[in-house]
Amino acid sequence: MEPKISEKAWNPELEKEILKKWEDEKIYDFTPQDDNYTIDTPPPYPSGRPWHIGAAAHYSQIDMIARTARMSGKNVYFPIGIDRNGLPVELYTEKKHNIRMRETERGEFLNLCREALDDLEAEMIVIMKSLGISGDFANYYRTDSEEYRSLTQSTFIELWKKGQVYLANRPNNYDWVSGTTIADAEITYQDLPTKLVYMKFKIKDTDQEIIIASTRPELLCACRTIIVNPEDERYTKYIGKKIIVPITNVEVELKTHHSAKEEFGSGAVMVCSYGDQNDVALFRELELEEIVAIGLDGRMTEVAGEYVGLKPKQARTKIIEDLETNGFLEKIEEINHRTPISERSKIPIEIIPMEEYYLKQKDAIVKIKNLGQEITFHPSMHKQILMNWLESINIDWPISRRRFYGTEIPIWYCKNCSEPHVPEPGKYYRPWKEKCPISNCSKCNSTEFVGEERTFDTWMDSSVSPLFISKFNRDEEFFKKVYPASIRPQAKDIVRTWLYYTLLRCEQLTGEKPWSEAWIMGYGLDEKGMKMSKSKGNAIDPLPVIEKLGADTFRFWSASEINHGYDFRCNEQKIESSKKFLSKLWNVSRFLSSFPVIKSGDLTASDKWILSELDNLVKECKKGYDEYNFFIPAIAIREFTWNLFAAHYIEMVKARAYGIEFTDEERDGAIFTLHKTLSTVLKLLAPITPFITEHLWKILYSEESIHKEKQVDSENLEEQSNITKEITEFNSKVWNEKKDQGLSLKDSIKIEIPSMLEPYKKDLKSMHNLID
Missing domain, CATH: 3.90.740.10 (Valyl/Leucyl/Isoleucyl-tRNA synthetase, editing domain)
Incomplete structure (x- = not known):
C-alpha cells in the first residue's frame, strides 16, 4: 500500500502556505457571543531591532493559550496590539538621526519617531505571523493612535473629576539622561x-x-x-x-x-x-x-x-x-x-524636587491586595511579586513625564491666574499645539490659555489595554460581552508595572478586576544564564531561526525547554534538536498513512494497552493545558509518541496491521488503534505545533482545520500502566539478546514470553520473530 504522505520529511516551507490558508479562510475571526474568552495580549514594543528570541518564545506560548482555549470550546477574542509610546523610540530616533529631542522642533521629532516605529513594527508583525500567532492582525491596534490616546486622556479626565489626580512639588526619581521623572x-x-x-x-x-x-x-x-x-x-x-x-x-x-x-x-x-x-x-x-x-x-x-x-x-x-x-x-x-x-x-537616578501630577494609589493598596488574591496566577509563585510590590508602595504615582512621544496630558492653564482646566472626554487633545476648547476660565473668566507640554507615563496608556480592546466607553454592548478579560499573559519583570497599574486603573474606572487569571513567564537567558536584551548585545534574532528551522520547531522547543514560570536559556542548537521529534512524528504519520482510516475494530490486549496509555496521556495533557503549562503536554507527548507508541506499540502490531498471519478483525483492530492514537496525539499537540498537526490532520483525517476540533477528553479506561514496564522490558531484553548474538532485528530467536504477557503473545511473536 502506497502511503498518502509521499514526502519523506516535514518541510517548514509548508508553513507559509498554511498561514495563507488560515488567513484566507478566516478561521480565527471573532464574533462576540454571550460568553467569551478574552486575552489581554501584551502589545510588544518595537525599538531597535524588534524582539529577541526569548520574547518570540513568550508570544508563541501566549498563542498556545489561545489555541488551547479554542479547542476547549471557548469563543476566543485574541486582539493584537503594538505599544508605540514612550522613551525607547525617542532614544532610537535621536541615535538614528544624530539629533537631540529638545533641540528639534516637536512636530518634526514626532514625525521621525512615527517613521521609525512604522519600519520596526512591520518587521515585528512579520515575526508574529511567522510564529503562527492566531491573533486578530486585521484589526491590530497601536497605542499611539488617536483612538487609543483619546481613551487614555478620557480615563484621566474621569479620574481628575473624581479627585484622584493632583499636582504637587515633591522629591522625584529623576532620569537626567532622558530628562524626566520616573516612577x-x-x-x-x-x-x-x-x-x-x-x-x-x-x-x-x-x-x-x-x-x-x-x-x-x-x-x-x-x-x-x-x-x-x-x-x-x-x-x-x-x-x-x-x-x-x-x-x-x-x-x-x-x-x-x-x-x-x-x-x-x-x-x-x-x-x-x-x-x-x-x-x-x-x-x-x-x-x-x-x-x-x-x-x-x-x-x-x-x-x-x-x-x-x-x-x-x-x-x-x-x-x-x-x-x-x-x-x-x-x-x-x-x-x-x-x-x-x-x-x-x-x-x-538622582532624586530632585519637581512639580508633577500624581495619581492617588496609596489609599487603594488594601483594595488592590484583595483583588490580587482573587486572581489565579500561573504559576502561583509569581503572585508574590505583586504582593511584595504592594507592600513597598509609600507614595502616590507620579504620572507626568517631560518627554515628547507620548500621550499628552489634556490640561490648559489660564494665562491670567494659572487655574488648570480639563476638557470634556471623547477626543484626542494636544495642548502644546491646539487652542483650548474651553472659552473662559472658570475662576477669573479670562479667555487666554496655555497648553500643558508634558506627556503621561507610558504605563498610563498600557494600563488601560483591557479597556481599549473591550471598547470601553465606545461600544457598551461589546464591552459587556468581553470585559472583564479572562487572562493577562505577560513576563514577570513587568508585574509591578503593567500588571499592577492595570489593576489599579481598571478598578478605579470600573470597580472590578480586569481579568480573573494572570499567566506569568520567566526571562529568556543567553547560554551563560544572563538575561537576554538588545542593549547587552546578547540577544538572538528569532526571524533567521524561524526561517531556517520552522515555527513549529521553535514553538516545540519553547514549550519543552523548561517548566512554565522559570527563566530559560536560549540556544540555537537546542532549538534545532527539537526538529528530531517533528521528524519522528512525520515518520510515524507517513507509515500510518498507508492504512485506511476505519471507525472500529476488534481490539486485542495490545490495542487496549496502548489506548489505556493514550488515555493517561490525555489526562496528563489536560492537566498541563488547564494550568497553561505547556511544558507538561510537550514532554508527555514526546515521551509517549517516541518511546512508547513508535518504539513499542507500532512495532508490536506492524505485521497485524498488514494482515500477515492475522484475521481481518485483528488487522482492523490494529489499524483502528493506530489511527485513533495518532489522531489523538495530533489534537493534543495542535496548540503547541499548529502547522505540522494541521498538515497531517488534513491529509489523514479531515478537510476541516484541526484548530476547529474540540480537544479530546479522557475515556477513563481501565488502568494498564502496570503492564507497560513488563512489555518494554521484555522488548528491550529481546533486542539486547539479538544484539549480543550478532542477529538482526528481523532474525528469529527463541526466548520464552513471561506468563504475564500471555495476552500479548501473538503480537510479540510476530514483532520479534520468536520461535517456540
Whole structure:
C-alpha cells in the first residue's frame, strides 16, 4: 500500500502556505457571543531591532493559550496590539538621526519617531505571523493612535473629576539622561562598586570630632542634619550639639533617629537632600529645609559652590581630594552599594524636587491586595511579586513625564491666574499645539490659555489595554460581552508595572478586576544564564531561526525547554534538536498513512494497552493545558509518541496491521488503534505545533482545520500502566539478546514470553520473530 504522505520529511516551507490558508479562510475571526474568552495580549514594543528570541518564545506560548482555549470550546477574542509610546523610540530616533529631542522642533521629532516605529513594527508583525500567532492582525491596534490616546486622556479626565489626580512639588526619581521623572516601578537596583568615604565633622566649640561615612560626599552642601541611633551610646553626649559640616562650614544639629544603623560605617549619618529615599522620608518627618544640589541637567547647582557644573561623579572625585587636602578625610573603603538605576537609560537616578501630577494609589493598596488574591496566577509563585510590590508602595504615582512621544496630558492653564482646566472626554487633545476648547476660565473668566507640554507615563496608556480592546466607553454592548478579560499573559519583570497599574486603573474606572487569571513567564537567558536584551548585545534574532528551522520547531522547543514560570536559556542548537521529534512524528504519520482510516475494530490486549496509555496521556495533557503549562503536554507527548507508541506499540502490531498471519478483525483492530492514537496525539499537540498537526490532520483525517476540533477528553479506561514496564522490558531484553548474538532485528530467536504477557503473545511473536 502506497502511503498518502509521499514526502519523506516535514518541510517548514509548508508553513507559509498554511498561514495563507488560515488567513484566507478566516478561521480565527471573532464574533462576540454571550460568553467569551478574552486575552489581554501584551502589545510588544518595537525599538531597535524588534524582539529577541526569548520574547518570540513568550508570544508563541501566549498563542498556545489561545489555541488551547479554542479547542476547549471557548469563543476566543485574541486582539493584537503594538505599544508605540514612550522613551525607547525617542532614544532610537535621536541615535538614528544624530539629533537631540529638545533641540528639534516637536512636530518634526514626532514625525521621525512615527517613521521609525512604522519600519520596526512591520518587521515585528512579520515575526508574529511567522510564529503562527492566531491573533486578530486585521484589526491590530497601536497605542499611539488617536483612538487609543483619546481613551487614555478620557480615563484621566474621569479620574481628575473624581479627585484622584493632583499636582504637587515633591522629591522625584529623576532620569537626567532622558530628562524626566520616573516612577519607583521603573527603577531597578544594582550592586555597584563605590567608595564609602569616612569624613571628619567638627563639634562646635570643642576640639572634638565625629566620623561620618557616606557614599555621596558631593552632597555635603545639601546636608541639613546628622542622625545617630538612639541606642548608640558612642554619641549620647553629642545629642543636640551643633556639628560643623566640612568644606561648607555650615552648622547642623546632631539628632537621634531609629533609621541610623550602628553597624554601618561609623553609625553617624548625614541627611542630605536627596541622597536616597531614606533622606526623602527624613526630610519630611523632621521638616528640614531642602537644598537642590543637583539640577535637571544632572549637574551640581550653584549651591555646590566651586563644584557647580560638575556631574555628581566628577564632584565626588574633586571633593574627596579637597577633603584630604584640608585634613577632613579619615579613610576610604571600597564597597558594593545598592544603587537605584533607571530601567530605560541604565544610569543611576538622582532624586530632585519637581512639580508633577500624581495619581492617588496609596489609599487603594488594601483594595488592590484583595483583588490580587482573587486572581489565579500561573504559576502561583509569581503572585508574590505583586504582593511584595504592594507592600513597598509609600507614595502616590507620579504620572507626568517631560518627554515628547507620548500621550499628552489634556490640561490648559489660564494665562491670567494659572487655574488648570480639563476638557470634556471623547477626543484626542494636544495642548502644546491646539487652542483650548474651553472659552473662559472658570475662576477669573479670562479667555487666554496655555497648553500643558508634558506627556503621561507610558504605563498610563498600557494600563488601560483591557479597556481599549473591550471598547470601553465606545461600544457598551461589546464591552459587556468581553470585559472583564479572562487572562493577562505577560513576563514577570513587568508585574509591578503593567500588571499592577492595570489593576489599579481598571478598578478605579470600573470597580472590578480586569481579568480573573494572570499567566506569568520567566526571562529568556543567553547560554551563560544572563538575561537576554538588545542593549547587552546578547540577544538572538528569532526571524533567521524561524526561517531556517520552522515555527513549529521553535514553538516545540519553547514549550519543552523548561517548566512554565522559570527563566530559560536560549540556544540555537537546542532549538534545532527539537526538529528530531517533528521528524519522528512525520515518520510515524507517513507509515500510518498507508492504512485506511476505519471507525472500529476488534481490539486485542495490545490495542487496549496502548489506548489505556493514550488515555493517561490525555489526562496528563489536560492537566498541563488547564494550568497553561505547556511544558507538561510537550514532554508527555514526546515521551509517549517516541518511546512508547513508535518504539513499542507500532512495532508490536506492524505485521497485524498488514494482515500477515492475522484475521481481518485483528488487522482492523490494529489499524483502528493506530489511527485513533495518532489522531489523538495530533489534537493534543495542535496548540503547541499548529502547522505540522494541521498538515497531517488534513491529509489523514479531515478537510476541516484541526484548530476547529474540540480537544479530546479522557475515556477513563481501565488502568494498564502496570503492564507497560513488563512489555518494554521484555522488548528491550529481546533486542539486547539479538544484539549480543550478532542477529538482526528481523532474525528469529527463541526466548520464552513471561506468563504475564500471555495476552500479548501473538503480537510479540510476530514483532520479534520468536520461535517456540
